[in-house]
Structures are given as C-alpha cells and as structure tokens.
Amino acid sequence: MMTWSDILTDVQMRLGAPPELEPLARAIAYFIGAFMLVNGALVLALILIWVTRKVVSRIQDRIGPNRIGPYGLFQTVADVLKLLSKEDIRPDNADQIAYVLAPILSVFPVLMTLAVITFAPGFVGVDLNIGVLYLVALGSIGIMAALMAGWSSNNKYALLAGFRVVAQLLAYEIPMVLAMLAPVMLAGTMRTQEIARAQALYLGPINLGLGWFVFLLPGAFIIYFISALAEAEQTPFDLLEAESELIAGFHIEYSGMKFAMFFLAQFLNAFFLGAIAVMLFLGSWQGPFADQIPLLGPFYFLVKTFLVYGAIQWVRGTFPRLRIDQMMSFAWKVLVPLVLSLILAQMIIMKLPIPTWIGYLLILVANIGVVALMLRLMTRYLKQESVGTKRSFTPKSLIGTMAPVNQVGD
Amino acid sequence: MLSQYGFILILSGIAMIIPVAAITIGHLLGPRRPDPIKNATYESGVETIGDTWVQFRAQYYLIALIFLIFDVEVIFLYPIAIAYQNLSLFSVMAAVTFVLILLLGLFLEWRKGALEWK
Amino acid sequence: MVPLNWYLILSAFIFSCGLYAALGRRNAIAVLMGIELMLNASNINLVAFWRNGVAPMENVDGQVFALFVIAVAAAEVAVGLALVISIYRNRRTVNLDELDILKG
Amino acid sequence: MPELPALPSILELVFLAVALLTAVGALVVVLSPNLFHSALGLAATFFGVAAVYITAEAEFVGVSQVLVYVGAISTLIAFAIMLTRGMMYGTTSQRNRQSGTAAMIAALMFVVLTALMNAIPWPKAGEPITDGEAIIARLGSMFVNEYVVPFVLLALLLLVALAGAIVLARDRK
Numbered sequence: 041m042m043t044w045s046d047i048l049t050d051v052q053m054r055l056g057a058p059p060e061l062e063p064l065a066r067a068i069a070y071f072i073g074a075f076m077l078v079n080g081a082l083v084l085a086l087i088l089i090w091v092t093r094k095v096v097s098r099i100q101d102r103i104g105p106n107r108i109g110p111y112g113l114f115q116t117v118a119d120v121l122k123l124l125s126k127e128d129i130r131p132d133n134a135d136q137i138a139y140v141l142a143p144i145l146s147v148f149p150v151l152m153t154l155a156v157i158t159f160a161p162g163f164v165g166v167d168l169n170i171g172v173l174y175l176v177a178l179g180s181i182g183i184m185a186a187l188m189a190g191w192s193s194n195n196k197y198a199l200l201a202g203f204r205v206v207a208q209l210l211a212y213e214i215p216m217v218l219a220m221l222a223p224v225m226l227a228g229t230m231r232t233q234e235i236a237r238a239q240a241l242y243l244g245p246i247n248l249g250l251g252w253f254v255f256l257l258p259g260a261f262i263i264y265f266i267s268a269l270a271e272a273e274q275t276p277f278d279l280l281e282a283e284s285e286l287i288a289g290f291h292i293e294y295s296g297m298k299f300a301m302f303f304l305a306q307f308l309n310a311f312f313l314g315a316i317a318v319m320l321f322l323g324s325w326q327g328p329f330a331d332q333i334p335l336l337g338p339f340y341f342l343v344k345t346f347l348v349y350g351a352i353q354w355v356r357g358t359f360p361r362l363r364i365d366q367m368m369s370f371a372w373k374v375l376v377p378l379v380l381s382l383i384l385a386q387m388i389i390m391k392l393p394i395p396t397w398i399g400y401l402l403i404l405v406a407n408i409g410v411v412a413l414m415l416r417l418m419t420r421y422l423k424q425e426s427v428g429t430k431r432s433f434t435p436k437s438l439i440g441t442m443a444p445v446n447q448v449g450d
Numbered sequence: 451m452l453s454q455y456g457f458i459l460i461l462s463g464i465a466m467i468i469p470v471a472a473i474t475i476g477h478l479l480g481p482r483r484p485d486p487i488k489n490a491t492y493e494s495g496v497e498t499i500g501d502t503w504v505q506f507r508a509q510y511y512l513i514a515l516i517f518l519i520f521d522v523e524v525i526f527l528y529p530i531a532i533a534y535q536n537l538s539l540f541s542v543m544a545a546v547t548f549v550l551i552l553l554l555g556l557f558l559e560w561r562k563g564a565l566e567w568k
Numbered sequence: 569m570v571p572l573n574w575y576l577i578l579s580a581f582i583f584s585c586g587l588y589a590a591l592g593r594r595n596a597i598a599v600l601m602g603i604e605l606m607l608n609a610s611n612i613n614l615v616a617f618w619r620n621g622v623a624p625m626e627n628v629d630g631q632v633f634a635l636f637v638i639a640v641a642a643a644e645v646a647v648g649l650a651l652v653i654s655i656y657r658n659r660r661t662v663n664l665d666e667l668d669i670l671k672g
Numbered sequence: 673m674p675e676l677p678a679l680p681s682i683l684e685l686v687f688l689a690v691a692l693l694t695a696v697g698a699l700v701v702v703l704s705p706n707l708f709h710s711a712l713g714l715a716a717t718f719f720g721v722a723a724v725y726i727t728a729e730a731e732f733v734g735v736s737q738v739l740v741y742v743g744a745i746s747t748l749i750a751f752a753i754m755l756t757r758g759m760m761y762g763t764t765s766q767r768n769r770q771s772g773t774a775a776m777i778a779a780l781m782f783v784v785l786t787a788l789m790n791a792i793p794w795p796k797a798g799e800p801i802t803d804g805e806a807i808i809a810r811l812g813s814m815f816v817n818e819y820v821v822p823f824v825l826l827a828l829l830l831l832v833a834l835a836g837a838i839v840l841a842r843d844r845k
Contacts, residue, residue: 071464078465124480128482132489152458165461218524221528292492373565
C-alpha cells in the first residue's frame with residue numbers, strides 16, 4: 041500500500057536526489073504534507089465560520105453576515121483583519137507565561153488531530169498504531185489549556201469558568217472514550233485507516249462501501265455524538281461560555297489574536313469531532329464505487345463530515361441550554377452506565393459460539409435497546425421538569441395579543 | 451515505525467508555529483496604549499474586591515477523581531479490545547469482571563451522592 | 569537507537585528531583601508531586617529495560633509493569649490528595665511541619 | 673516502510689530535546705515557589721516522559737501516560753491546589769527545615785546513580801520492533817492471561833481507592 045508520503049518521497053528520488061539523502065527526502069515529504077494539512081485546516085476554518093453563521097442565522101430566522109463580499113463570504117476575513125489590529129491587552133496581575141501559552145496550547149491539539157484523519161485510502165497523515173487513543177490523548181492538552189487560561193487571567197470569573205469547563209470536559213470524556221471502544225473492538229485495531237477499511241461491505245467481489253459501524257452500533261454512535269457536542273462545548277452544552285448570556289467564560293481576559301485562537305480552536309474542534317465520528321462510525325471514505333473511482337473517497341469523506349457538522353449546527357440552532365446539574369448528572373447517570381452496559385453486552389456477544397451474523401444482530405438489538413432506554417429516561421425526566429413551569433396565563437396566539445392592555449384602577 | 455512519529459514531530463512543529471505567529475503578528479500590528487484601568491481585571495466595570503481566591507467546592511475534585519479512575523480502567527480495556535479476537539472464554543470472563551467492578555464503583559458513587567451537582 | 573544509559577541518567581535525574589521535593593518541601597501537595605516524579609522515573613527505567621531486553625516483541629512484561637505502575641500511582645494520588653483536602657478542612661493548613669497533632 | 677539509515681542520530685537528537693524538556697519541567701516542579709507553576713511544570717514533565725516512551729517505541733505506554741497523567745492527574749492536582757489555597761500567594765517559605773539536607777541527599781543520589789549507570793557495561797541495544805500493533809495486542813492478552821490476578825485485583829484497588837477518596841473529600845453538611 042503506497043501512502044502519500046511514499047509517493048512524495050518517490051517523486052523526489054526520481055528527480056535525482058542521491059539515495060543516501062532518502063531520509064531527508066522523506067522529511068521534506070512529511071513537511072509538505074503537514075504544511076498543506078495545517079493550511080487547509082485554516083482555510084477550512086474561514087469557510088466553516090461563515091457556513092456556521094449563515095446556517096444558524098437561517099435556522100433562527102435571521103439573515104446572518106451579508107455585507108462583505110457576495111453573501112457575506114469575506115466577513116470572516118474582515119473579522120480576522122479587525123482582530124489583528126486590536127490591542128493585545130495583558131492584564132497587569134496575570135501570570136505572563138501561562139497567559140500567553142494558554143491560547144497556543146488550545147489550538148495546538150486541535151491541529152494535531154489532522155495527523156490521523158483518513159481522507160482516502162493511503163491518504164492519512166500517519167496511520168498510528170494507537171490512532172484512536174491518540175485522538176483522545178490530544179483532548180487532555182485542551183483540558184490543560186482551559187485550566188491555564190482560567191488560572192493565569194487572575195480573574196475570579198475566568199477561574200470559575202475554567203474549572204467548570206474542565207469539569208464538563210472530564211465528565212463527557214469517559215462516555216466518549218467508551219463509545220469509541222465499540223468500533224475499535226469490532227475492527228480489532230486502533231489504526232484509523234484499518235477501522236475505515238473494516239467498514240467495507242462486500243457483495244461478492246464488489247465493495248458496496250456501506251458496512252458502516254453506525255448500522256451496527258447506533259447506540260454507541262449516539263452516545264459518541266452527544267459526548268462530542270459536550271467536548272466541543274457546543275449548544276446544548278455551551279452554558280459555560282454562552283455567547284448570548286455570559287462573556288465567554290474562561291477567556292474573558294483575552295483580546296485580539298489570543299481570543300481569536302480560542303475561537304479558532306473551538307470551531308475546528310467541532311468540525312474534527314465530526315470527522316472522527318465519520319471515521320469511526322460512518323465509514324470514513326467508504327461509499328458506493330469508492331474503490332473504482334478514487335476521487336470519490338475524499339468527496340464522500342468531506343460530504344459526510346460536513347453533514348455531521350451541519351447536524352451539530354442544527355442542534356446548536358434549535359436546542360436550549362442545559363443547567364449544569366442536568367449536564368453533569370446526564371453524563372454520569374445516563375451516558376456512562378448505558379455505554380458500559382453496551383460494551384459489556386458487546387464483549388459477551390462477540391464471544392458467544394454463534395454465527396457472526398447472529399452476533400451482529402444481537403449487538404444491533406442491544407444498541408437499539410440502549411437508545412430506547414435513553415429516550416425513555418429523557419422523556420420521563422422532561423415530563424418531571426415541566427411540572428414546575430406552568431404558564432401563569434394562556435397566550436391567545438404564539439406572537440402575543442395585539443389588543444390593548446386593560447388599564448386597571450385608572 | 452518510529453519514522454511515523456517523525457511526521458507527528460513535524461506536524462507539531464507547524465501546529466506550534468501557526469498560533470505563535472498569529473499572536474506575534476497581532477501583537478506587532480495592534481496599537482499599544484496600556485493604561486491601568488484597561489489592564490485591570492475585567493469584572494464588567496465593577497472594581498475588583500479581594501484577590502482571585504474563591505471558595506471552590508469539593509465537587510470539582512470528586513469529578514476529576516471519578517474521571518481519573520475511569521480513565522485508568524479505559525486504558526486497560528483498549529488493548530483487550532485489540533486482542534479480543536484471540537482471547538479464550540476465561541480471559542473474556544476476566545475482562546467482563548473488570549467492567550462489572552467498574553460498574554459497581556459507579557453505582558457506589560451514585561448511592562453515596564458523589565454524582566449530585568448541588 | 570538511544571543508548572540505554574541515557575534513559576537511565578534521565579530517570580536518575582527525575583528521581584532525584586522527586587526525592588528532593590518529597591523530602592524538602594513543606595506543602596503536602598508538593599510532596600505528592602515529588603512522589604509522582606519518582607514513580608515516573610521508575611517507569612522510564614521499566615520501559616527502557618524492556619526496549620533493550622531480549623525479544624521485546626514477545627516479552628512485553630516491562631510495559632505491563634509500567635501500566636500497572638501508572639494505575640497504582642493513580643489510586644495513590646487520588647487517596648493522597650483526598651487526605652490532603654480532608655486535613656485542610658480540619659486544620660486549615662497543608663504544611664506538613666505544622667501537622668504535629670501526634671507530637672507527645 | 674524502509675528503515676532509515678540516518679534515523680539513529682536524528683532519534684538521539686530528538687531524545688535529547690525531549691529529555692531537556694522533561695528535566696526542565698522537573699526542576700520547575702521542585703524549585704518554583706508558586707504551587708500552580710509547579711503543577712504546570714509537572715504536566716510538562718509528564719508530557720516529556722510520554723515522548724521519552726515514544727522514543728523507546730512504547731507507544732501504548734506513552735499514550736496512556738498522556739491520558740492518565742497529563743489528562744487526569746495534573747487536573748486532579750490543580751483542583752486540589754485550588755481547594756487548599758490560601759498559602760499560594762503567601763510569603764511563607766515553601767521549604768522545610770531539612771530542605772538543605774534533602775537537596776544534598778538528592779544531588780548525591782543523582783551523582784552516584786549517574787556514575788553507576790555510566791560504569792556498568794550495558795549490553796548493546798535491543799532488537800528492532802517490526803509490528804507495533806502486535807505489541808498492543810500482546811499487552812491485552814497478557815492482562816487477561818498471565819497477569820489476570822493482578823488485573824482483577826487492580827480493579828478492586830481502584831474501586832476501594834475511589835470509595836475511600838470520596839468519603840474523605842466529600843463536602844460535609
């Protein structure tokens with residue numbers, strides 16, 4: 041299997057590089073690849089911010105950016121220029137080193153995610169043996185960044201928000217990691233490339249490319265999706281930096297480009313968590329005829345990722361925020377027990393002496409059972425909550441009454 | 451195999467340089483007119499009283515604690531998942547016991563009320 | 569390959585730092601950090617000896633030990649810090665030389 | 673992928689850089705008067721140690737190190753520092769009465785150990801590793817075969833530690 045780095049190295053060797061410089065050629069190939077990946081991600085972020093603002097505006101019956109460029113396309117560029125020209129304020133009693141380091145460390149892990157994302161067969165940064173855990177481990181750096189930002193600003197609100205963010209990230213990381221264990225166990229590998237390959241579906245010699253794990257593990261997928269929303273600090277889990285209510289939580293003291301770094305990290309993180317969902321559950325580049333026409337692979341991958349990202353924005357545009365106690369108990373009392381029982385069921389089913397397809401069927405049944413249980417728990421909880429919020433009056437229409445208010449005692 | 455990590459190394463270099471460059475450019479391009487009010491702690495215009503000392507509740511510690519224990523158990527489950535195809539029934543029972551003890555721990559915390567966010 | 573004694577010297581350095589923190593700092597949390605450093609140093613040794621041992625593909629015991637050490641260190645730090653917090657609640661200090669309640 | 677002939681020297685350079693990061697982090701932990709700086713230094717050390725594992729081709733131990741130490745233990749320590757603050761910006765010394773002796777013991781220890789490590793003729797470096805994934809699978813099967821008793825005992829230990837720590841740290845009414 042030729043990977044992109046092999047091809048690039050090969051090209052350099054053909055161009056007449058001496059054989060003893062082969063490691064250097066490989067390093068140059070790696071550098072080109074890494075450079076393209078990172079810059080691609082930055083351009084993607086520009087588009088992504090515009091798409092997000094447009095989509096959420098439409099959902100909420102607004103227009104969104106429409107002044108700069110056609111359809112407001114260059115709004116983000118203008119924003120970046122504005123942020124560049126802003127004063128770089130450093131609070132007097134901030135801890136200078138940690139204060140500067142925190143925004144850098146929040147972008148760093150997000151960009152590092154690119155290393156194991158599978159765009160097409162052979163086109164993955166590197167196919168690490170620990171791919172899936174590598175993705176999880178990068179999240180730990182993000183946690184440290186939030187902690188450093190909160191603490192070094194020397195502001196009690198930043199500190200409190202930083203701690204709450206960390207508590208949220210910690211609480212939802214466990215269900216996320218355990219949900220990621222389900223496809224890893226099915227594929228028997230942590231290499232993202234191999235997981236993608238395991239999601240092929242052969243009908244005779246033809247690869248239909250529809251053996252996506254989501255068809256087998258819908259429960260694990262939904263749990264992953266919910267936890268990913270919380271990890272990306274997206275609505276309904278964004279109560280710590282609710283743009284419309286609070287002043288941005290732990291990065292309250294940041295201005296200019298440092299603030300932009302947190303912003304960039306958050307957007308790209310949401311997108312990459314969607315990409316991870318695609319890699320683990322939605323078949324990565326797999327799809328009909330992806331084997332025959334190589335260009336379809338990256339196309340499928342990007343389309344799926346944008347769809348998942350769109351779903352995240354859809355949720356963001358429609359759902360109200362949770363309270364912090366609801367959020368915490370949802371992670372520990374609903375998601376973790378459910379995903380643990382799911383893993384337990386999968387472990388036992390995979391060792392039962394039955395044909396594979398019956399095993400798959402049983403896993404599917406277990407997953408659907410988990411989803412049903414989760415929905416049941418949630419509806420029960422919502423009913424229980426809605427008792428306390430009875431309306432004091434019944435509005436005549438949704439918009440409100442146009443009739444003049446009765447003047448009392450005049 | 452180690453040459454794979456060469457890519458990680460190069461990528462981490464670039465991923466470090468990008469935010470550093472952005473912040474440096476922002477620092478150079480932006481105006482610099484510090485004054486004591488601007489550089490004071492931002493609390494919506496209200497003057498800061500006392501230092502950053504806030505009373506934290508042990509709840510945060512408990513969340514991190516539960517996370518730590520679960521994290522440790524997760525790192526033991528992943529290699530088992532990799533080796534799963536070749537494990538005997540006895541080994542699988544050991545792994546199942548491991549997960550069951552994990553669940554037991556969770557229910558213990560639940561009963562003790564460590565999961566309530568008050 | 570990196571020579572074995574480079575790993576060992578690094579590990580000796582970290583161990584010495586940890587030893588100093590464990591013996592010379594007043595704050596209980598700093599002492600716990602020192603203990604963590606020492607455990608990490610021992611782990612470096614385990615991994616380095618595994619790598620330089622016979623048939624590292626087969627005999628992965630060094631890595632198994634390292635993982636067990638990580639797990640036990642996690643349990644240790646959890647209980648240790650909980651003790652520190654509990655002491656702080658009762659005595660309003662975490663400086664170890666002020667905790668002389670058992671002095672006769 | 674072909675084994676690169678020039679890799680050893682590059683690997684050694686990388687190791688030296690990583691070791692420097694680790695050592696500086698460890699020094700910050702020990703010498704910084706501010707406890708939170710110590711915690712950050714500790715996180716840097718943990719990260720450096722994970723990179724050291726990777727130079728030794730123990731990928732899984734490296735990633736576990738990042739997950740458990742950087743992700744969980746550093747955070748736990750930071751939370752504990754916040755819960756027991758009050759001395760953080762205080763003027764009291766961070767060192768106790770025996771710190772001079774402790775420094776001497778630690779320095780002596782380092783010198784003796786280093787001399788010892790250099791004196792012993794270690795056997796030449798080990799065999800190359802061809803399949804990293806097989807090692808992870810081997811780890812997994814060893815947990816539930818050769819090391820099954822410690823494995824289950826470990827689960828019990830973690831359970832007991834969890835229960836005990838929660839009883840100790842919980843807010844009392």
